[in-house]
Amino acid sequence: MGKKILLEHVNVPGIETYEVYRKTGGYASVEKALKMTPTEIVEEVKKSGLRGRGGAGFPTGMKWSFIGKNNPTHHLVCNADESEPGTFKDRYLMEKLPHLLIEGMITSSIALEAHLSYIYIRGEYMWVYRILERAINEAYANGWLGKNIKGSGFDLDLHVTCGAGAYICGEETALIESLEGKRGNPRIKPPFPAVVGLYGNPTVVNNVETIMDVPWIIMNGGEEFAKIGIGKSTGTKLISASGNIKKPGVYEIELNVPVEEFVMSDEYCGGMQTDRPLKACVPGGSSVPILPAELLFKTAKGEQRLMTYESMSDGGFATGSMIGSGGFIVYDDRQCIVRNTWNFSRFYHHESCGQCSPCREGTGWLEKVTWRLEHGFGREEDIDLLWDIQRKIEGNTICPLGDAAAWPVAAAIRHFRHEFEYHVRFPEKVKDRKHFEYEPWEKVKYLMVKQEAMAV
């Protein structure tokens, strides 16, 4: 059993209530942080090597040190928008451990000298919003929030507020716009939120899990945190596992577990759902490149692949992927990669805020072309067309949603081009959406070989 930092007490009955949480040692990090200087706290977090758990993996301590000093009004905003397909860990954390999030928000606000902080949660998680609202009320009632916290002279107001169904509001500047009561249109960076953020004030936006790691770091020291994991992948990470595995769910892993162990062992995913062969995996949420089975457990160099930031991206986008938000989606041989690519493209088209043309038009185009390929109306040149469209989106947009829409398409073509070709050449075979359930790719790929042999 790996070390648990976040989920250590998750099974204690009543842990979501203030009393039980406090009895298990909750809020001690606030007491400790109130006796430290903000710089000392930031240094501890820097030493821990903690990297943002929202997807980009940016070092948290460094991000905190960028906070604008010439404007004294700072804000900390917790990103609880969690909408990346495949990711459901933040919801689990907030449902079970609302007070850990509040504790982390307080200690982090002390570090950032923020006196007004917010948790922005997606509107669909309405019952979690209520859980947080109740927990925040308890924290106020027990003197952990409000004026002069525990006689320290430090004031902090913390509130939860909600979105209303828009993936783009997970992007930090869109989130800030939404928190200001507007449409979730991302802002052009720079200026970065650390300089001009919420209400024009320096603001740090951090993921739920990132903030929940802070109390442990304060209590045990950054160096202890850095001892867990490998290299620049320190600490533990929650992985949301879904798809065709035996035991979907949220798992806390030390950042050093081999991918094979994670998928196959009973401690984690428990192997494949119906013992069908593994076909592919999206290891870090829908935006990261899909990996074929042969590149999942081992890197292209033949080394064991680990659940770390570095190992997961070994090989770059050519033969690697990213750990991203930890949304680990497993596909067996009944799943169609073309259909899945269409599914993702539809998602990004639906979620594009529409501000910039490459993303607004490009995602729609990707959706249309992948749709016609999947439904048996594709043309041979469509595959190159898709490649061309995704390349023209990538890097040419205001926010990274454009890239996030492009990468899955590029990776699917890179690793599964033959399946796209099969859809063009055997349209009758793919008309039924369950085509690979009846005849998995392994069974029908001979048709392609035969056709190619005849063409010679």
Place this chain on the structure above:
Amino acid sequence: MSLVVKNNSEVKLSDKTIARIELLKSRFPEGKKKSALLTILHEVQDENNDWLSVEAMDKVAEVLGILPIEVYEVVSFYSMYNQKPVGKYVFEFCRTSCCVTRGAEDLMDYTCKKLGVGMGEVTSDGLFQVKGVECLGACGYAPMLQLGDFYKEFLTPEKMDALVEDCRAGKIQKLSAV
């Protein structure tokens, strides 16, 4: 500046909701009360048969002291606000990848057939509507749907049958404010 004044009589805003709106506004600094808009719209929509009429949006603008257009542009951006009447019970199935790997499409077909409607349509008695929505953050508990304030997870055709019965029997509760 002149704005078209509309008759607000049909917009329901109970004293409880008004008190709640004041509480939500109090969470934001002076001059930044617009920040409460998204949350307020949820509460007003809940009280008005789950949709927002132009009158309802205008009322919210008035309560917040902002222009109606500032409300319209927000309502039209976010997928959870309905600008048209909806079925009493809306089954919002997640149709994204992870749920699809575990049978979401079959379950949507099953439900539509059972209720005799196509995707997006409301049953003739106005009771049910089936919709496909994007990932709801329940990917490991698939297939799933959202019904009002709650998620229904690990669904099967049998569970759908039971859920439809529960709706018909009026057993589905709404979440109330803290």
